[in-house]
Amino acid sequence: MLPPPPPRNTRTCPSPAADRPTLPMPPAAPSPDPYRDWADLPELPLAEVLRRLLPCIRSLYAFAGTCRPWRHLLRASAADLIRPRIPPLLLLCPDFRLVPFSPLVVPQSLSYPIPAPAEGATLLSASRGHLILLRRGSFNSLHLVDALTGAERRALQLPSPHFPYHYAALTPSHLLLFHSMHAFFSLPFPEHPSPNNNNARPDWTKHALPRAASIVTTVIEFRGRVLGLTDRAQILEFHLGGAPSNQAARLLPTTGLPDATRFDRLQFGPHLVAAGDRLLLVLFMFEANLAPLVFRAPRVNKIGVYALDWARMIWEEVDNIGAYTLFVDIAGRSTVACVDVGNCGVEENRVYVGVPNSRAWRRPLPPGWEASPNVEGLGLNSRETMACRPLASPISVHPRLFF
Template sequence: MKPLETHPLTAGGSAMPEFRDWGGLPELPLSELLRRLLPCLRSIYAFAATCQPWRRLLRASAADLLSPGLPPLLLDPRSRSVVPFSQAVLAQPLAYRADLTAAEGANLLSASRGHHLLRHRGASDWETRIIIIDALTGAERREVTLPSPLFAYHYAALTASHLLVFHSKHAFFSLPFPDPNPNPNASASGPRWTKHSLPRSASYVTGVLEFRGRVLGLTDRAQLLEFRLCGSPQSQTVQMLPAAGLPDATAFNQWCFGPRLAAAGDRLLLVLFMLEPKSGSIVQTRLVNKVAVYGLDLARMRWEEMESIGAYSLFVDCTGKTAVACRDVGSCGVEENRIYVAFPGRRWRSFPPGWEVPPGDAVFGVRAMGRAMGTCTWPSQILVYPRLFF
């Protein structure tokens, strides 16, 4: 982008036009300009459309600049619309272009790195595929045949280099992504999945997160794992990271409202939905009665319960198995030091860290949340992260 500018008068008295390369402006003023456009996605789209250098800057800085300053969007597959937290982000819901009816009967595995990952059984009982759909526009859609139709795949995630698919608490498969076959001379018979073993003491992996250059995983029992898929011997692909300080796994919900990891700046946060104490009844249905947030002390590898998460706000979508931390998003009507949980009907409910159900209250807060969302299946609400749009 090189608009004309008037050059100072030459000796002959005439003005000489000059081209100025605005696309070559230093990153610092451009980053400041981009920050001032928040939270309006329309303005951010205009910034991205200006020229390739500005678009590259947006992609490079999105994780550190955009994502912390924008509350996530909700995708409602039934109405095929993307709904913002407030009109300051989008004046009206955004039409979702993906034809999700084609994925009817598919099970949502996760929302990861800007994509929705769904497991779909094909026309044949011996064919099971994973459908990968671009989260914002749905314009990018690919299907990959899974290793075996007999496995009960429960979670999938994308990293910067691989697609990971988990089918038990003992093993998972990996596939280079986005190009599963970088060798043009290789056989075109199908994707070449690699099988990996998980630590024997690990439970079911329910979340994968990139944090400070590391790929971390979390199990339904809040065990912390680290994945090293590039260059490590296969026996050392996944390692358990010992971390103390958490309550016993029987004290928090493990699946419906399972543990959720979120990166909040240089802090790693863990959200636990605590269960009411056991009453001794064998048939007791234990409801969630507290939302607790823990921060990891990396030096001591110890989780510590936090009474405050400062200027951050946490957004949790239990059915989408995702969580994200935002900072300084007051212009969108978001309160800091709150945990926002996605509910059916495109609604959010918020709780302060450590919030507990008042004694004797059987239908308020997270108790009602348990009844409203306990049986949610696809189609469900899915978080769409702004940093993954570009």
């Protein structure tokens, strides 16, 4: 009998996978949260979203209403990205309607609730998304109204009821109120009233203007500076952050402009505007007086546009402002420079003018346009054209959200 066979070696070679360490399983993907925090999205793609929403104001408000960081991003981008790419709305009075330049901005005209302070008030300016109204008589007050909604934001007691206030403007930190060639008042804005007395008298500060300065008609921001313009096209710079009251404004010497008698100072005035990195000045030029012995009301027959050379402080007349378009608001004493708004039907390298008592922007004209001697020109000298109500029309409007 044969011996039994030796036991077979049943050991098997381990597979390579058997020697691998055991890895923990990844956690299960969380279920979609309808209340996800959108505030942590990176800024770069959000800025691209903002670009794609332009120029629709309704979409931009929806973006800003998503969360506070998005609202802050919109406001931080407004000066360079938002405002230059939205043609201003026109507020028509006395029917109080907001009319867009294009349906892409707002699908249709909007009814505008009549602001209570508008009754018997005088418009001092449209500034940073506000209408600044002056009420005399028993009120003697200054009213700041939201330019888009008509809601009153603040009513302020005047520094004195006796001064002939002619212009007011908002800066990022102050409200400025002008009453003469020699002085103006400032008030921190937004102002924080006393917690114990909401009716406390506002703490106005009086400042002196340079002796050589004329009447201030415009205040704008340019590269972080607050600049002013007088009716003689003089440039001032304001310093309101703790500067002595007699040093809050200084005159910047410039040359290169025509004599002040050659452009309109009172009805239309010069207009200062920031167009990207350039500071531009718009002058409504009078026609040459060909017959000095024949009296005739001067007629505006040319739109002159000048750019400031900061290195030499010289104004140079230009006939091309590139892709920019200027919207000059006579009633609101403001000018807007837009760029890349061809999709709204806006022509580039043109100047649009909003004349009181008209219903729309005047036909666009190129910088330096001049009427021929036998043509009526712009029609900007007729008394009928300039006879305006205290709340003149039209007024250009940008929402307060964009400031």
